[in-house]
Amino acid sequence: MDHGKTTLIQALTGVWTSVHSQELKRGITIRVGYSDAAFYKCPSCEPPLGYSTSVKCPNCSGESELSRVVSFVDSPGHESLMANMLSGAALMDGALLVVAANKKVPQLQTEEHLLALQTLGISQVVVVQNKVDLLSYKEALASYSDTAKFLKAGGMSKLPVIPVSAQAGLNMDALIHATETAIPTPERDGSKDPVMHVLRSFDVNKPGTPIQKIKGGVIGGSLTQGAFKVGDEIEIKPGVLNEKKKSYEPMRTEIVSLGTGAGMVEEIRPGGLVAIGTRLDPSMTSGDSFIGSVIGRPDTLPENSTKSEMKVSLFDRAVGSGGEDKVASIQTGEQLRLSIGTLPALCKVLKSGKGEIEVELRRPVCLFRGSNVAISRRMPDRWRLIGAGTVG
Ligand SMILES: Nc1nc2c(ncn2[C@@H]2O[C@H](COP(=O)(O)OP(=O)(O)OP(=O)(O)O)[C@@H](O)[C@H]2O)c(=O)[nH]1
Numbered sequence: 001m002d003h004g005k006t007t008l009i010q011a012l013t014g015v016w017t018s019v020h021s022q023e024l025k026r027g028i029t030i031r032v033g034y035s036d037a038a039f040y041k042c043p044s045c046e047p048p049l050g051y052s053t054s055v056k057c058p059n060c061s062g063e064s065e066l067s068r069v070v071s072f073v074d075s076p077g078h079e080s081l082m083a084n085m086l087s088g089a090a091l092m093d094g095a096l097l098v099v100a101a102n103k104k105v106p107q108l109q110t111e112e113h114l115l116a117l118q119t120l121g122i123s124q125v126v127v128v129q130n131k132v133d134l135l136s137y138k139e140a141l142a143s144y145s146d147t148a149k150f151l152k153a154g155g156m157s158k159l160p161v162i163p164v165s166a167q168a169g170l171n172m173d174a175l176i177h178a179t180e181t182a183i184p185t186p187e188r189d190g191s192k193d194p195v196m197h198v199l200r201s202f203d204v205n206k207p208g209t210p211i212q213k214i215k216g217g218v219i220g221g222s223l224t225q226g227a228f229k230v231g232d233e234i235e236i237k238p239g240v241l242n243e244k245k246k247s248y249e250p251m252r253t254e255i256v257s258l259g260t261g262a263g264m265v266e267e268i269r270p271g272g273l274v275a276i277g278t279r280l281d282p283s284m285t286s287g288d289s290f291i292g293s294v295i296g297r298p299d300t301l302p303e304n305s306t307k308s309e310m311k312v313s314l315f316d317r318a319v320g321s322g323g324e325d326k327v328a329s330i331q332t333g334e335q336l337r338l339s340i341g342t343l344p345a346l347c348k349v350l351k352s353g354k355g356e357i358e359v360e361l362r363r364p365v366c367l368f369r370g371s372n373v374a375i376s377r378r379m380p381d382r383w384r385l386i387g388a389g390t391v392g
C-alpha cells in the first residue's frame, strides 16, 4: 500500500478515487474506484514530449490531438483487500503497476499484484517507479536497477519501467507515451451477445427524496463484449435470493440510462466503465450488493451453477512468504477463495486430482466456460494467492 496509486490516477485524471469516509480517514483505498482520462499527443513534438492530458501541448504550446480515452480502475493495495484488487483486475486490458522508489524493491504487495495480473492473463503492464522526488539521482538509479532485476528474475524484463513523481506530476509525458505504446486497445467483437461484469452498485437517491423522484438502482461495471442500448431488456445473474424457495433467481429489468465518463450516452460498448440506470428498487443495489454479478440479454448467459470443474496450476510457493511456504497440493474438503470475473467466491473442494479440481460454491455463480480464475488459500494470517484455474 501507499505506493501512490490513487495519487497517480489523480495526476492523470484530476479525480481522487478514494472517496468513502473510511478511506479518507485511514488514507487507504478500500473499494475499487474509477475514473477516465483523455490522453493527447502533439503532432509537432518528438515522443515522449508532447504526450499530455491537455489539448494545449505543455512542451510547445501548440494544439494536440486526442490519442485515446482511458479508464482507470483504482485498486486497493492493502494485502487484506486482495479480493477487491482481483475484482478490479478482471476488467482491465492492461495495468500500471505502481512501485514506491523509496522502499526496498520488491515489496510483498508488488510481487503479489504482478503475479495476480499474470494469473488473470493481463500481460500488458507498465511499471511505474513512483516518488522519485524523495530520492537523489543516484538512489533513483539504484532503485531503478533493483526494479529491473526483479522483473528480469520473473521473466518480465520487457516491461517498461517509468520513473515519475505522481505528487509533483513529474515525467507524465513519458508515462503516457509508455501507456499508449505498451498497452494497445485490444480488438473488440461488438457483434457478440453483450456481457457486463459488475464492479459497483449504488442507490443514487439522497435520503428523503420524494417517491415520485426516486431513481432506480444503478449498476457500474464494464462490458467485455457486445453492446447495450437504452431501452434494452437485461438479465442479471446470479440474481437475488428467494427466501421461500431458498434459491437464487436471475432478475430482469430495463436499461433506462447509460452513464460514462463522457456523460450520458445512448449506447455502450466494451472499453470503458459504465453505470447502468435500471428500474430495480434502489435499495436492492445499494452498497455494492451486486458486485460480481453478470449482466446480459435475457436467456443468453450461462445457467447459474454451484458446482464447477476446473483445470488448476499452482504456484511453487505462496507469494510473500519469502520463499518459505511451498504451496501444498489442494486437498479434498478444503475451503478456497476463487476470484471469478469480478466475484470473490468461497468454495469447498469436492475432488482434487492431478491438475484438476471439482468445487462446490457457497452461492450460485454465473460461470463462463474457459474463464480464468484466481485461487487463494487461507494461510494462518490471511488469504494468499496460490494459483490459477480455468473453468471447464
Ligand atoms: N513524495 C511523494 N509522495 C507521494 C507521491 N505519490 C503519492 N505520495 C504520497 O504517498 C501516500 C500514499 O499515496 P496514495 O496515492 O494514497 O497511495 P495508494 O497506492 O493509493 O495507497 P492504498 O490505496 O492504500 O494502496 C500519500 O501520502 C501521498 O501523498 C509522490 O510521487 N511523491
Ligand SMILES: [Mg+2]
Pocket: 001, 002, 003, 027, 028, 029
Ligand atoms: Mg494509502
Ligand SMILES: [Mg+2]
Pocket: 005, 006, 007, 018, 028, 029, 074, 075, 076, 077
Ligand atoms: Mg489508493
Ligand SMILES: [Zn+2]
Pocket: 042, 043, 044, 045, 049, 050, 057, 058, 059, 060, 061, 062
Ligand atoms: Zn508540442
